[in-house]
Each structure stands twice: as C-alpha cells, then as structure tokens.
Amino acid sequence: MSLKIRLTRGGAKKRPYYRIVIAEATSPRDGRFIEKVGAYNPMVAQDHPDRLHLDQERIKHWLSVGAQPTDRVARFLGKAGLIEAPVYRDTPTKSAPKKKAQERAKAAAAAAEKAAAAAAAAE
Structure with missing residues (x-):
C-alpha cells in the first residue's frame, strides 16, 4: 500500500478549493482518502492566513510512516519547514x-x- 499526501479538488467551477489528504496512490484524485490533514484555498491572497492550513503533527506522523508528498504538496511542506524544500528545475x-x-x-x-x-x- 503506497500512500500519498496530495490535493483533492472541491469548490465550484472556476472557484477551486483543495483539501490536503492522505490517500492510496491508486485511488482517484477526488475519491476515497484515509485522512484529511489540511486545506489550500488558491483564491485568496498569498499572505492571507486562510490560504493554507496544515495539521503538522499528523503530517509528521504520515511522513514517518512512509507517505510521499506530491510535487505541489512538497512545496507547501517545504515552506512550512516539515520537510526539506524541493529543488526546482532551472529555466529550460x-x-x-x-x-x-x-x-x-x-x-x-x-x-x-x-x-x-x-x-x-x-x-
């Protein structure tokens, strides 16, 4: 069982809202998940406190169990200091x-x- 920390999309058309969840790698994007560990709202300003919520203790637990974050979630976790920030590719x-x-x-x-x-x- 391979676990991923990833985003699931919610919200209305053209008004996205994402939940950060722990899910099996084979489950659909918006399908079954194990636990909700955060939320991301891209519609608010970057410095707004409601833009990103993380349950840091649960994320640390799932990382220790072996869950792998997706690229976007790894950026969030890197900025929060939970993991080492990923290295981005240079300009092509x-x-x-x-x-x-x-x-x-x-x-x-x-x-x-x-x-x-x-x-x-x-x-």
Missing part, C-alpha cells in the same frame, strides 16, 4: 535567447562598459 534552455541575440547582448554590454569608462576618464 529552450527558452534562452538564441546565438545571435546573445552576441548582440554581449556587444551592447561591451559598448556600455566603454561608454562608462570614457565618462569616468573624462571626469
């Missing part, structure tokens, strides 16, 4: 500027340095 190289754009940026930076040096020498 696919979105980086191409070769010619990088050369133009280097040339512009070099020109700006020369102009700054010339202005400093003039003073």
